[in-house]
Amino acid sequence: MTSNPSAQVHGSNELSLNAIDLQDRCELSNRTGMDSETLKRAFLNNLFYVQGKFPALATTNDYYMALAYTVRDRLLQRWINTAATYTELGSRTVAYFSAEFLMGPHLGNNLINLGIYDQVEQGMAELGLSLDELQEEEEEPGLGNGGLGRLAACYLDSLATLDIPSLGYGIRYEFGIFDQDIRDGWQVELTDKWLSAGNPWEIARPEWSVEIKLGGHTENYTDDYGNFRSRWVPDQVVKGIPYDTPILGYQTNTANTLRLWTAEAPESFDFRSFNSGDYLGAVYEKMISENISKVLYPNDDSSQGKQLRLTQQFFFVSCSLQDMIRILHGQNLPLENFHKKFAVQLNDTHPAISVVELMRLLIDHHQMNWEQAWAITHQTFAYTNHTLLPEALERWPIELFGSLLPRHLELIYEINQRFLDEVRIKFPDDEERMIRMSLIDESGERYVRMAHLACVGSHAINGVAALHTELLQKDVLRDFYEMYPHKFTNKTNGVTPRRFMVLSNSQLSKLITSKIGDSWIKNLKELQQLEQFVDDAGFQVEWRRIKQHSKTELATYIQNNNGITVDPDSLFDIQAKRFHEYKRQHLSLLHIVTLYNRIKANPDIEITPRTFIFGGKAAPGYFMAKLIIKLINSVG
Known part of the structure; x- marks a missing residue:
């Protein structure tokens, strides 16, 4: 050898x-x-x-x-x-429900x-x-694509670092959102096969699999105690298999869990179909079931895409709530203590259906009465809102919702009726308010409003920046703020300094630590101590050297990967985020054109050399965002 x-x-x-x-x-x-x-x-x-x-x-x-x-x-x-x-x-546990976890490499x-x-x-x-x-x-784990998913990842890191018991729940997407290629200036989507070489960080837990119902109809009956009940008879049943990844805190022995669900058919191979020569039919159920956890955010321009996205949301929510009930029973805790054992944070409206699913599990499976089930549900959930755009608030056509989740639509009607009775008592004779606040939008085609459901079913609602939360209260969720002012609070988004400083810029991290110690890595307020070095010439020189070194490294990366030479002495003006009309990439581009025109009009103008760098993806079906990418490349 x-x-x-x-x-x-x-x-x-x-x-x-x-x-x-x-x-x-x-x-x-x-x-x-x-x-x-x-x-x-x-x-x-x-x-x-x-x-x-x-x-x-x-x-x-x-x-x-x-x-x-x-x-x-x-x-x-x-x-x-x-x-x-x-x-x-029997520790009380934060359960973080999110359709995305943009973890980054482990x-x-x-x-x-x-x-x-x-x-x-x-x-x-x-x-x-x-x-x-x-x-x-x-x-890169293909489990998220933007700020919402990164917030979820930062929370898991911080919860473990603070020794707070937590479980992250989501979907183990086989393929991420997509790999991006730029051809003739246009974004082209390629399959993100992030699992193809194996994932050493996860451990499958098939012994904790659960069954998920889809479609079908409901049947009414009277139980042994004379109570009116409803039974869900599904068209399809799929299995959810959990895969666990450890999330270790910084300088602590606490390692919490990210539990992601993958979908499988209860019987993945039909032997009789195979023997009769129907080879496709033999694996049909497997293909249909596995589609659920196939790809992050399927294009929902089509009705099939909408149905798949709603199916994904219900799938991971139902898997997770059933798993939490299993944990509760495993620790010999009564179901009545569900809200005392778990605090569930809804990361935007993607998991909002969990409000109704927990009600269904408590009422239909565990025969609780409505009042007790609602009290538990309401005390369990809290809702994080991520958008101020009314058109971006999630809603589902009644017909689609009812065909996929018939029992849940019944429960939503009941929740809505009871909620609107509350609104009438607080705001009598205000029909316009009733129409605005209803869980059902009836202005044209009827829709279920998921943000409204999350507001009604949660005991706490927060925005992700002070201004954002203020605008929620004044505009998008004003009616709910006037109804439930005590529910609203602000939680400003943060980032973990472990990944974004210590790992990404080790030289700068070591310089800071050499001056103020390393406690800032767990408490960013400690960085205020750097103010005492503001006039320290040696510190300034070393700070600038490190910053320049990082810019030179980025310039080298751009040269090697994009074949473009950039000046590391120029000002780097960077936007790295999801492409969207409201995220100001277009505005930045107009700034570029303005600067260009100024230089053309006056070649002798004194202007700071500047390199503009854009990074991000547009959703496959979002034509305007893709057009902005094309425009950037054309201007470039």
Whole structure:
């Protein structure tokens, strides 16, 4: 093995399994050691025993996977101990419901939170590998696309860092929103196969699978106690399989869980159809069921796309609520304590159907009366609003909603009737207000208003910035603010400094830490201490050097990936966000044209050299946003 070609690639300290005999390997099978030597041995063990490779055959992805499993091993003890503690104490838990979790790659973040980034970097270098190259090998988890999903990810990181018990619930999309290519200036969507090489961070939990009903009709009956009941008879049943990913906090042993659901058919193969020669029919149910968790945000321009998106929302919500009831029973807690065990945060309206689904589970499956079920539901949920645009507030056609979720439509009518009775009492003789606040929009084609449902079914409502929340109260949700002023509060969006500073800009992070210590990494208010160095010439020089180094790195990246030369001494004017008419990319473009015209009109004008950088995607069916991308490329 010592003469293999990889020796030339990896240098004198090349990866060599023959350097560690089996006896040594057994003696050194410490799965939790943090020093560089132990990490190297664990890495080699995982390359050999998990990846089934030795250096002459190993690919860069094999090395990445081996390292990821090495890091995950060091998470598992913390993860299992955390879960055991929560179970023993019956801890109240935050359940964060979100259609998106824009987590970012896990490897670097976990190295930072474990405090072993430098040790792993050293160990990989001694084995002739580059940690930067291994991190580049990790696929971006295709689970989100913008600020909403990133907020969810930051919350999970912060909750773990603060040792707050939490569970993130969402969908394990097989394909992310899409990979973007630019051809002739136009966005072209390509399949995002983020799971194709495997995901070392997740663990499947098929033993906790649940069944989800779809379609069909309802039947009324009287139970043994003479109570009127409704039974849902579905057309289709699918299985939800949970996949768990540990979310470790920074400098703590707390590791919470991101639990994502994938859809499967109860019977994925029809043997009789296959034997009769109907090979497509043999796997038809499998294909139909798996479509649910296939792709993030299917294009909903068509009725089929709308139905699939609503199905996705109900699927992950029902899976999650059933899972929470399982946890409650597993900890021997009464169902009446559901709201005391779980605090559910609805990240926008995508999971708003959970208000009705929890009511259905409590009333239909566990025979609670309406008043008790509603009290539990109302005390369980809180709602985060993400948009001020009335047209962006989610709503579903009654016909579509009723065909897919017939029992839920019945419950929504009942919730709406009781709610409007409240409105009449508080605002008598105000029919216009009743029409505006109804859960059902009846101005034309009838729709279910999901934001209204979330407001009525939650005990707390928040915007994501002070101005945003103020405008919600004055405009978009004014009627609900006047009805329930006590529900409204503001929670300004934050970011985790672990990923966006410590990992992304290690030089700047080390400079800050050298001056004020490292407590700022958990408390950004500590950065105010930097004010004492505002006149420190040496600090200023080092700060500028690091900032310039980062700009030079970005310029190099742009040259290598886009073939465009940019001046790192110019002012970088950057917009990286989802493309949308209201997100000001178009306004920025008009600014570019204005500056260009000024220079043309006066070639001697004194103007700061400026490089404009745009990053982002437009939704596949959003023509105007795609046109803005084309316009940027044309102007460029």
